Amino acid sequence: MxxxxxxxxxxxxxxxRLMDTQFNYLKRSFRHKALRCPSCGQVYIPEDLARGRMREVEKTLEDK
Ligand SMILES: [Zn+2]
Structure with a gap:
């Protein structure tokens, strides 16, 4: 990376800038460092990070 x-x-x-950001996915939220615009707050998420992290959350849901 x-x-x-x-x-x-x-x-x-x-x-x-890299900032601690809260994400919401499948009614769950998690915090992760993400690139964000300090002015408008737009978040840039690299595709591989988004994919990997979402899969992790999905896995957690399946285990329940
Ligand atoms: Zn901006």
Whole structure:
């Protein structure tokens, strides 16, 4: 994973920062560090992270 890469918010043209963000998925919520625009709050989620994390949550639900 490229952690040194800089992401710019396409709306505000400001650098996105890694911030602790709350996600909601399947009526569950979890916190994860995500790139967010400090100006408008838009979250950038890398596709692999989103996929991996969602699968994790799904697995947890199946185990119940
Ligand atoms: Zn923005």
């Amino acid at each position: 490229e952690s040194s890469k800089t992401w710019i918010c396409d709306r505000c043209k400001v650098e996105m």
